[in-house]
Amino acid sequence: MDNHRSVVIKSNRIVFPDGIQAGYLMVQDGKISGFETHFSGECIDYSDRIIMPGFVDIHVHGWGRGSFAYKGNKDSLKWMSHDLVKVGVTSYLPTSGTMPHDFLEASLVDAADFIATATPVDGAEVIGIHMEGPYISEKHLGMQRPDCLQRPSIEGFDHFNKLAGQNIRLMTLAPELEGALDLIRHLRAHGITVSAGHTDATFAEVTAAVEAGLNHFTHAYSGMRGFHHRELGVVGALMYYQDTYAEVAKQSGITIKPEAFDLLYRLKRDRRMVLMSDCMGYVDFPEGYEFYHYLRKETFRIKQGQLEIVSDGGETRHICPCDYEAVKQLEMNFLDSVKNIVDRLDKGLVSVARIACENPSILAGAEDRKGTLCPGKDADILVLDDDLNLVDVYCRGLRQTQLSEV
Structure with missing residues (x-):
């Protein structure tokens, strides 16, 4: 599909917010222009396939052969965009970590440049930036760095956002920290989503932050x-707060148990649940970097350009960044998470489209052009078979030929 011409996609199962319909999806100049139940002209025939919106990943540090959080340059974003489409993600917020100040500054500048210059040929679209930290609690660091914490500051954030070309769309912070409430008000006044994470806040402190x-x-x-x-x-x-959104990471059963997901879904339903990946892009970590994955009980390090993984039992394996087939096995991808939960959701794929596409697009401030297949939105389209395997992916109307590449 050329994203600069008019095309029509035919399918018996097109996933819309109000249900699954058979018919013809109209695309003009990379945008969804309409839907018709009858059409007699030329079309792309996906009659036996499922058509749904592309996934929007608002929390992804890295994927495949790129890691924005740990390498922080345009090459890392290039590889992320290239590889994310292979797992159904058509737009995303590259997510920083709590890293040294100068590294954060440089990575935000590079992200701004990538956003300004990337095209659909590059793959998944960067629609903004998610800053996870550095305004977080030392009591709940997870795999964040304790030596890089900063105090919440309006001035500090504005400096970051200026470097980022005003592209920060989501900020994760600990609301109990001094200065956090003022920063929350400032962020919301500028249309930026504020999320509580890596936080030791009490219920009362979160209540004040919600207010x-x-x-x-x-x-x-x-x-x-x-x-x-x-x-x-x-x-x-x-x-407790029903109008707040809550995101869950990849559904491998390791990060959170399936029953914990189900409990949260019963409270949030499709309206406020959000699926994301929180993937890292291990093979793009800097040379010599080493960290211990406390959930997987493995040590990751980059040695001579390759990823070395050593288990607590002493088993060692090496992954070359050039081997995408091996790289993609390192982390559960977005599409596989969807496969693991779709049968437990209220409305199957309609629910998936809400929690994996529409809701994250709202939080990313991109609901005017992402998240659904409604007229006026970008033609970010997944074509799936009955087992939810990818057949084709379109980003802003352009078919992504790299699906079959390694």
Whole structure:
């Protein structure tokens, strides 16, 4: 599909917000221009396939052969965009980590440049930046760096956002920190989503943050004060406040148990649940970098351009960044997470389209052009078979030929 011409896509199963319909999806100049139940002209025939919106990943540090959080340059974003389409992600917020100040500055500048120059040929679209930290709690660091924490500051954030070309769309912070409430009000006044994450806040402190404008929770359950019946903590707050969004990471059963996902979904339903990946892009870490993955019980390090993984039992394996088939096995991808939960959702693929496409597009401030197949939106389209394997992907109307590449 050429994104600069008019085309029509035919399918018996097109996923819209109000249900699945048979008919013809009209695309003009890379945008969805309409839907018809009858059409007699030339079309691309996907009659036996499923058509749905591309996934929007608002929390992804890296994927495949690129890691924005740890390499922080345009090449890392180029590889992320190139490889994310292979797992159904057509737009995303590259997500920073709590890293040294000068590294954050340089990575934001590079991200701004990539956003300004990338085209659909590059693959998944960067629609903004998610800053996870550096305004987080030392008590819930997870795999973040304790030596790079900063105090919440309006001036500090504005400096970051200026370097980022005003492209920061989501900020994860610990609302209990001094200065956080003022920053939350400032962020919301500028249309930026504020999320609680890596936080030891009490229920009362989260309540104050919600009143100030916080409306999202980063990787629900993980990196936050847990629930107690006398001190509900952050977990209790995200469950109690029905109008807040809550995101869950890849559904491998390792990060959170399936039952924990189901409990949260019963509270949030399609309206406020968000799926994301929180992937890292391990093979693009800097030379010599080493960290211990406390969930997987493995040590990751880059040696002579290759990823070395050593288990607690001493087993060692090496992954070459040039081997995408091996690289993609390192982390559960977005599409596989969808496959693991679709049968547990209220409305199957209609629910998937809400929690994996529409809701994250809202939080990214991109709901005017992402998240659904409604007229006026970008033609970010997934073509799936009955087992939800990718057949084709279109980004802004352009067919992504790299699906079959390595």
